[in-house]
Amino acid sequence: LASGGEFTGDPFGFYVKPNCEVGQIITLQLHVSCNSNTWDYDLQIEVSGCRLALNNFLVQDEGSPNSNYKMDPGETVNLFLSIENFGDDYAPGVIGTLSSSDPYITIDDAEGGFGTINATNSAINYDNYYVVSIDESCPTEYMAEFSIDLNTQDGYYPYETTLTFNLPVGLPVPSDYTGPDENGYYAYSSDDSFFEQTPVYDWFELYGIGTPINVPNTSDYTETVDLPFSFKYYGLDYTLLRISTDGWIAFGSGNQTAPENTVLPNNDNVASMAAVFWDDLYDEQITEGEILYYNDNANHRFIIQWDSITHNDNVGEPKREIFQAILLDPAHYPTLTGNGELIFQYKNVEEIENNTIGTENNIQSIGLQYVFNNSYDATASNLANGLAIKFTTEAPNLNILTSTDIGQGANIFNLSQNHPNPFSSNTWISYSLPDNGNVSLTIYDLTGELVRTLQNGHQPAGKHTVMWNGLNDFGNRVSSGIYFYSLKTEGFVETKKLFKLK
Structure with missing residues (x-):
């Protein structure tokens, strides 16, 4: 073998005994010799397997x-x-x-x-x-x-x-849902486990397509815009929305400002607030950022984006925040109460110690506070890049993402037979999605009347499993008999039959 050359010989073979533990390190000793010299090497290999x-x-x-x-x-x-x-x-x-x-x-x-x-x-x-x-x-x-x-x-x-x-x-943990408040509002973060209402972080960029708010030379500014659909919030219908430079929206018209964040609910000059990232934002000396809004008609949503908005503190390097509020059209994302659903998304958050996230009603007597100045509800996830929070009056229902790899059926929608079937108390329904998208999974009786909505919203690709506990949308147990469950997505509809025992 010439100097600087290399040669690959026949492979060595060795046998790992079945009782060898996964993760164990095996040391192999290699002895190399020629006419004039010898070399010895130790080679360590980890035993791989399931873990x-x-x-x-x-x-x-x-x-x-x-x-x-x-x-x-x-x-x-x-x-x-x-x-x-x-x-x-x-x-x-x-x-x-x-x-x-x-x-x-x-x-x-x-x-x-x-x-x-x-x-x-x-x-x-x-x-x-x-x-x-x-x-x-x-x-x-x-x-x-x-x-x-x-x-x-x-x-x-x-x-x-x-x-x-x-x-x-008896101990709340961050993977739990937050709430409800006295009006039945819950908050679910994208870190919460197993709930149908858990949102998926799915950023929808408005740069280049959104309408900008024309902020004058001031750090505190509120503009009222028209909503493309009627939105019910804490039981009241609204067609107008106030958008603030300070990271909040509020339903109804007005030009009130509130740069100093507080707890929620709070009796101040801004009623019906939804605090997305409420803090004293928008430094008029740094004008690179902008606030945009957009009617996403294809997905029946209205979106507000605070894009690279700086804090109004003039101390040190500017910290830019990028976040969104998404209002879902209640006509296409119905809830049992009729109240609309909101999703907050956080693409880039830099200064998270001083802000408020939460909701409140029009008389500021009831609200659901997620965080105030780094003091989180015991069930809340810490604010971070890629987090989504959904505020809704829909009570928790189980929906489990069991796999993001659906194997040979990766390009095919699939609705499996529920199991057990027939069932008396609980049954599980599994389905596979080849792509991210809006999904509806519903239960109907023999007359075609809607009994229960198990899923209605955006879900990631993969295999999902939903539990139905035999209750209707009003929380009442249904009678025994034959029911149908239907999976609907864009371009796919399938219905199967199940049987409930007494």
Whole structure:
């Protein structure tokens, strides 16, 4: 072999025993020799395979006096766990045995099945969930201890791991929904888990297409614009909207200004406010940014964008904020109350310590505050780039994104048969979306009357699973019999039949 040359010989072969743990480091020793010299090298190789971790959890406490998708003292709940495979190989037939040595916790059903979990995917035991009882004497705001033994079945090698984790009892966490307030408004962030109402961050750029607000040479300015549709907010219908340089909108007409953010609700000169990123913004000395609005008629939305708006502080380097408020047309995004839905999106946030996010009614007596000056509601996610927050009067309903890789059917819509079918209390409906888009999933009775809207909004591509608990849109349990569920997207409609037992 000449100096500076290289040569690839025949490959070496070695056997890794089935009981070798995934993640173990194997050291291979290579001895190279020639007529005049020898060399020795150590080569370290990590054993790859499936690797499982707890990704998330979901509590179903339907029928409890305080049904809120949380564990509370004295309840018996169904517990669903999301297990992620972050390894390099599929995990076949995953079974998990749940246990707890916590004195306040009793495991009534400890066996759960997750099926086969492909690499980089996750699975939830919605067919075989755990049943957990919490003792009445358990204190609130308590973290209960659990562990789960996960095993694969019938694979090329055995895999087993034990995970320990804590779950909250009577303790709100950021993955929960926020609210409701006294008028029934909830807030769901894009970080919240498993809810139909959870928004997807999907920035819609207005630069080049939006109408700018013509701000005079002042840092505090409000302009009233016409809405392209009637929007009900806290029970009142509006066709006019005030847009402020200080990061808020308010329904109705006027030119009131409010540069200093406060808590919500607050009795001041701006009623019916929706605070998107309320702070003293728009430095008249730095005019690069602009405020735009746009009627997205194709998607039945009205969008306001604060684009690179600086803080009005004149201290240090300017900090530019980019965020949006999206009003959904109630005629195309209906709610049970008739109130419209709002989505706030944050593309770039730099100074997040002093602002208000939230809503309030027209007499400023009721509101839902998400954050005020870095003091977050216990259920709120911290403000960050790529966050979306949805304000709606729609109560939480389960919708689980189980995979963003839908395999061979990636270019095909698919609506699966519900399971179990027939069912008595809960059933699960799965469907696959090849692209992001607006999705409607509804339940109808034999007469064609709408019974329940399970999904109505934007969803990402992937496989989704929705639970129907046998309740109609008014919260009443439906009678036994045959029902139809229908999936509708742009260019796709499919309907299947299900049967509910008593």
